Structure formats: C-alpha cells, structure tokens
Amino acid sequence: MKNTLSVITLFLAMIAMLTLSVLPAAEAAGFREKGVHHDQGVACKDCHQVEKPKDAPSHKACLECHGPYEKMAKRTGKLEINPHDSHLGPIECLQCHGVHEPIEHEQIPCLECHAEFKFRIK
Numbered sequence: 001m002k003n004t005l006s007v008i009t010l011f012l013a014m015i016a017m018l019t020l021s022v023l024p025a026a027e028a029a030g031f032r033e034k035g036v037h038h039d040q041g042v043a044c045k046d047c048h049q050v051e052k053p054k055d056a057p058s059h060k061a062c063l064e065c066h067g068p069y070e071k072m073a074k075r076t077g078k079l080e081i082n083p084h085d086s087h088l089g090p091i092e093c094l095q096c097h098g099v100h101e102p103i104e105h106e107q108i109p110c111l112e113c114h115a116e117f118k119f120r121i122k
Ligand code: HEC
Pocket: 036, 037, 040, 042, 043, 046, 047, 057, 059, 061, 062, 063, 064, 065, 066, 093, 094, 097, 098, 099, 122
C-alpha cells in the first residue's frame, strides 16, 4: 500500500515537472500575451528566427516588418523630436523598444545627452 502511494506520488510529481518544463515556455520568457504583436498574430519565430528562442533577436527581424528605417522615420516624422531620424543614424530598435519588457524611459540613449527630451515609448 505504501509502495503504491509513493509510486503515485512520484508519477504525479513527474507530470507536474513535465507540464512545467513544456507548457509555459512562453510565460517563462515573460512574453506579453496582451501585446500588440500577440494581437496581430506575430509568432515567436517571426522575431526570433528559431522555434525555441533563448536570446534576444537581432533588429533585422524588426526591419522585416517595419522597415526600411526611412519608413519608420516618415511614420514619426510629425513628432517634435523624431526618434527614428536623428544624428545617431539608424540605431538598434532594441535600444528603445522592448517586446516582453518595455524599457524604462531613462534607458533611451538620447537622454544621455538630451536629458530634457521626453518620449512616449511603446
Ligand atoms: C511579423 C511582423 C512583425 C515583426 C517581425 C515585428 N513587428 Fe512590430 N508590429 C507588427 C504589427 C503588425 C504591428 C501593429 C501595426 C503597426 O503598428 O505597425 C506592430 C507594432 C509595433 C510597435 C507599436 C506598438 C504599439 O503599442 O503601438 C512597435 C514599437 C513595434 N512593433 C516594434 C517592433 C520591434 C522592436 C520588433 C523587433 C524586435 C518588431 N516590432 C517586430 C509586426 C511586426
């Protein structure tokens, strides 16, 4: 009787471990299920190029859909300070945009020199 119980317990523990390791790969990575990309049906692979991402993607992936950079510049061209068209040139999207974790305003590289600039980051 005792043996059967411990076998069952072991079995349940194994199922729990399997579910934990397989199911929430997305949640474990903190993928924001409510984000714009999720709503638009953008898949992990669209950005990461691989089925099981481990690291941040290159911004080449962002440009596949949003590029070229000049198009982004035009899109935000009416803003007083265009983050997509500055004397820093076409800098990495990920310096200003997070996907899973939004970046903090003070992380925007422009602020290093223009502390007074205010951006509305998405
Ligand atoms: C498979 C296509 C695709 C890829 C790849 C992609 N996006 Fe998007 N993204 C979209 C679509 C579609 C929207 C919603 C429409 C729009 O704003 O263009 C969007 C919206 C956005 C927005 C606006 C968010 C908002 O709240 O309005 C930002 C910022 C953005 N993407 C950044 C990125 C960055 C950074 C990357 C690379 C890591 C990236 N995107 C990769 C398709 C893509």
